[in-house]
Amino acid sequence: MPRRYDPERRQRIIDAAIRVVGEKGLAGLSHRSVAAEADVPLGSTTYHFKTLDELMVAALRQANEGFAKAVAAYGDLDDSSADLATALAGILGDWLSGDRTAVELEYELYLAALRRPALRPVAAEWADDLAERLAHRTDPVTARALVALMDGICLQVLLTGTPYDEGYAREVLGRVIP
Numbered sequence: 344m345p346r347r348y349d350p351e352r353r354q355r356i357i358d359a360a361i362r363v364v365g366e367k368g369l370a371g372l373s374h375r376s377v378a379a380e381a382d383v384p385l386g387s388t389t390y391h392f393k394t395l396d397e398l399m400v401a402a403l404r405q406a407n408e409g410f411a412k413a414v415a416a417y418g419d420l421d422d423s424s425a426d427l428a429t430a431l432a433g434i435l436g437d438w439l440s441g442d443r444t445a446v447e448l449e450y451e452l453y454l455a456a457l458r459r460p461a462l463r464p465v466a467a468e469w470a471d472d473l474a475e476r477l478a479h480r481t482d483p484v485t486a487r488a489l490v491a492l493m494d495g496i497c498l499q500v501l502l503t504g505t506p507y508d509e510g511y512a513r514e515v516l517g518r519v520i521p
Contacts, residue, residue, distance in 0.1 A: 353391045355381045360402045365448045369455055372399070396461035403452040403462055407469045409445050413438040420476060427480050428517035432509045435493055439500055439507045450501055470494065481520060488519050 359381035363372050372395060374388040381388070392398035414420065416437065419430035439446060456466035470490045477486035492515060500507050 352381075352383055352387055356383065356388055356391055356398070357401045357405055360398050361406060361448060364402065364451060365444050369399075369451060374398075394461075396459055399452060399455060399459065399462055400465050403449075403455075403465045404468070406445070406449040406452055407465070409441070409449060410438055410469050411472070413441070414473060414476070420480070423480065426517075427477075427520055428513045431489060431493060431516050432513035435496060435512055436507055436509045439497065446497070447501060450498065485519060485521060489516060492516060492519060 356377060360372060360377045363376050363380050367376070374392075374395065375385055377398065378385040378388045388398070392401065413434050417430050417434050419425035419433075420427070452462070453466045456462035470487075473493075474483070474486040474490045477489055480486075481489070493512075496507075496512050496515075499505070
């Protein structure tokens with residue numbers, strides 16, 4: 344039987360992995376569960392992703408795009424006359440007010456890097472990219488501090504279930520900016 348041409352299969356597998364983690368957490372992620380969710384043969388998942396770590400890297404990289412899109416939507420980051428704390432607080436507000444499941448999923452994959460070294464470089468990408476972008480408006484050390492503070496604010500909102508307070512975020516981010 345000839346091989347079925349399916350150029351979108353790899354992407355469907357990544358999308359399915361994200362859905363599986365969103366529904367069942369990382370503990371529910373397996374080649375088998377992803378194959379079932381993507382409606383592809385089990386061999387397809389292992390063909391495209393030899394290990395679960397490879398699949399998780401692809402899923403995390405795709406999940407990171409959600410935050411990257413929120414950052415890209417804010418032209419104020421590059422405008423030196425715009426208030427940086429206000430822009431950063433706005434980015435967090437837009438991202439956290441979006442699809443909560445997607446934000447939680449991104450953080451679940453991000454925190455998985457604590458136990459899975461293969462995920463660490465990808466988990467660090469969003470922070471590195473944002474710090475590099477912010478370094479044009481501040482210095483590199485302050486840029487890193489702002490990214491760490493934003494990360495902490497997001498984690499607190501997710502872990503405590505409290506609503507995001509943009510005014511608070513603007514105030515504390517402003518305290519870090521020289």
